[in-house]
């Protein structure tokens with residue numbers, strides 16, 4: 001048995017493709033943070049890494065999920081099959097029930113919204129085509145994604161709907177043996193996103209709220225329980241959540257991607273700097289007069305390949321939302337087309 005794989009904070013980082021899941025051994029079983037993504041062979045890799053650290057997968061009692069993106073919750077159903085209690089935030093519950101249709105892939109609403117913000121049909125078609133090409137390359141085993149980019153996992157990842165066994169609210173604790181982890185609501189990256197804080201060690205399992213060296217992309221999420229579906233303004237919520245996280249006693253980050261880091265304040269400031277820069281650019285562009293979000297996108301990213309359209313559109317939208325929520329800009333809609341103007 002080796003325990004050297006377990007960090008000084010009593011955490012076993014488990015690498016699954018581009019993602020980290022974390023095992024926290026306690027005096028009475030193991031807490032998992034995030035389930036890990038579900039690709040062919042992922043479960044065996046996970047079990048192997050626990051075993052290599054001298055931990056038994058059968059000792060896992062709780063699996064706590066940060067958010068409803070399939071790379072973080074894809075194996076939740078599998079943990080439930082093993083009798084493990086899956087714990088999640090009440091704000092995110094609905095999303096888990098819908099599997100792939102909701103979790104990052106509300107395609108129908110996304111394309112409708114693209115038209116509303118001025119994206120030409122030809123570019124939407126180009127985006128759909130490039131995505132299909134990438135998927136085909138992936139299925140045929142070409143791991144470069146058709147020469148476009150390296151894929152983030154060894155295979156296609158799946159989203160299986162599940163109902164969390166235990167639903168927690170902001171500030172609720174997960175207690176197991178000699179450890180306790182607190183759920184901290186951090187909406188933004190997804191509408192019901194949360195992070196997990198261990199006060200005794202000053203460790204934060206930051207999911208996709210703080211990813212060292214990377215700017216977490218604000219997504220497009222639609223609340224489909226109302227008609228017409230309402231778009232969630234993700235970036236302003238994300239920025240508020242960053243403030244909430246900053247107020248905690250955090251000395252070390254275990255993120256959902258990239259490397260764990262002790263540079264907590266630096267990472268938070270880096271993200272804020274990026275937001276200020278982008279929002280400053282948008283104000284500059286808008287000083288010339290009202291523009292559609294798509295016109296703002298093409299001004300900001302003049303040579304954007306079609307395959308990046310969704311992601312880039314979501315980013316620009318996020319920064320527009322920040323200006324709108326702060327009252328610095330206004331949205332005006334006429335003939336089904338949205339235009340942004342400075343207040």
Ligand SMILES: [Zn+2]
Nearest residue numbers: 067069189208
């Ligand atoms: Zn995510």
